[in-house]
Amino acid sequence: TPKELKAVQDSCAGNMKMMRHCRQCRADAVGLLGEDRSQEFTKDKFMAMAPEYDLAQRQEVHAGIEKFREELKAAKQAVETLHVTSPQNAPKILVAVATKGGGLVNQHFGHAKEFQVYEVDGKEVRFIGHRKIDHYCQGGYGETATLENIIAAIADCKAVFVAKIGDCPKEKLHAAGIQTVETYDMIDKAALEYYQQYVQETVS
Template identity: 35%
Template sequence: MFQNQQLEEALSRHPCYNRDAHREFARMHVPVAPRCNIQCNYCNRKYDCCNESRPGVTSEVLTPEQAAEKVAYVKSLIPNLSVVGIAGPGDPLANEETFRTLELVSKETPDLTLCVSTNGLALPDSAQRLYDLGVRFITVTMNAYDPDVGAEIYGSVRWDGRVLKGREGAELLIARQTEGIERCAALGMLMKVNIVMVPGINDGHIPDLVKYVKGKGAYIVNILPLIPVEGTPFADLRAPTPEERREMMDRCSLDARMMRHCRQCRADAIGLLDQDRSQEFVNFGGCGSGCGPQGQAAAPNVLFRDPKMVAVATSDGVSVDRGFGNASAFRIYRRVDDGWEFFREVSVDTGVPASGSGHREHIASVAASLGECSTVVVTEIGHMPSRLLGEMGVTVVETDVPVDKALASLGLRDPGYKF
């Protein structure tokens, strides 16, 4: 059982709940929960997928025994691993495997903090059980507290042998989410509420929703941008711009603590938030899940990259303020003596879908347009573009510092340096 001091120590090492911890401590998601009890209009769960970086995506689904063994193995290679979470690819509380996994991980690696992310439908009935298993951090994704708004976001809710749609389903889900948050907070768990910002659907509703969940016991709120995904009802909706999301967080920060460093992790994410290493631990020999040492794959062919050429995602030339996927242009800098000088600007087509084969081709096209640059500096990047750039010999640096500081630091960094 955690005491308050132990909970405070766990919080200091939790990279999602504590921004100061996210560059020092790693987390690991174990994908043991494939089944889900609701259908959101923005969600398309993908298994055996290494090409996308978003919630609901995983390269494998593990048994509880495989997950516990893999956690121990990863911990042996990543000593700064502090948190093990279950976040899918379905809803953890709709899968009995979640509870068995928590039991095994707690027994075999008791020094790790346990964390669960859920849609909240089954949370009221699971709160005490989770607490008894040692879980002290719970995330609930709650996109509305008005059933009329929720009816536009949730396609269906499966409950007690029935499939509820429209306002009826949203009303039940919201009531269960609210009760679950209150129960967990009363038990002493730290609650994070994720809100997916959907322009034109719930964006006008979010400030009141933040006040609502804060009043129910939320410790921190994370406002996530919609990721339009092919094959979903929201596939053709636009994502909020970084400015819209930032303005929303600024507005809501008056009422609740905001998480501003989220990377919208996969269900099998491993490593620092800014440095996902999940693909290092997939399909390896060793334990039943496929983790463990094995022969190294051949290195990909790499084009010549000039270490004196760097591409920066910046809208004004002053700050690194764009992610790889939403940058409309990259400024290219080259090393001159002991400093850097602006060389040229490369424009990027931002109208390409963020999924499917077109997305992959777009990434390759952007990388090619950056020429001989050896490094790309961005605020954030998805798993697939990061992997493809790495295969092409390009180092990715994620940061949000001023451009001059980023460039100055590049000359001093070791491989894998993070700001």
């Protein structure tokens, strides 16, 4: 189970930072974690490709990258100045995040194929691993069973961070004891802010 896997990883880590996101180690892998695209880029296919170069489009992409970098830099600076006060021996909690990457909460709950899970203690936001799930949005077919499986996959998390979520899944998650946080922000910043709120509510 995810809980057992985390316990094994924690016991093996010691003073080293444990690599927790790998699913399959391959030096020749192409694509994303969990999405192998190696067969799209074989030598034969690569040699048959015609080179394409659009300077205007390239400049537009680079401008977008620079804008994102500036936004991410500002968010990181905000995290560094964020002082989370928590009582002594405050508990560590787990939170699930719907993300398309970039260190941001930037994916709709219904579009997520997996959640990234982080452990938060008020000072640090530590990546724990991935929890694979089925798409919730299936056009009204099988969504109830899918939601039950999603809830089971993140049952040990106190909250799930999403860009957007519908009322029905939000109510079911809340009933299962999982809070929903709708935001478009840096994961570390959103998690630390939520932890501050969680501790205050728990103590009070």
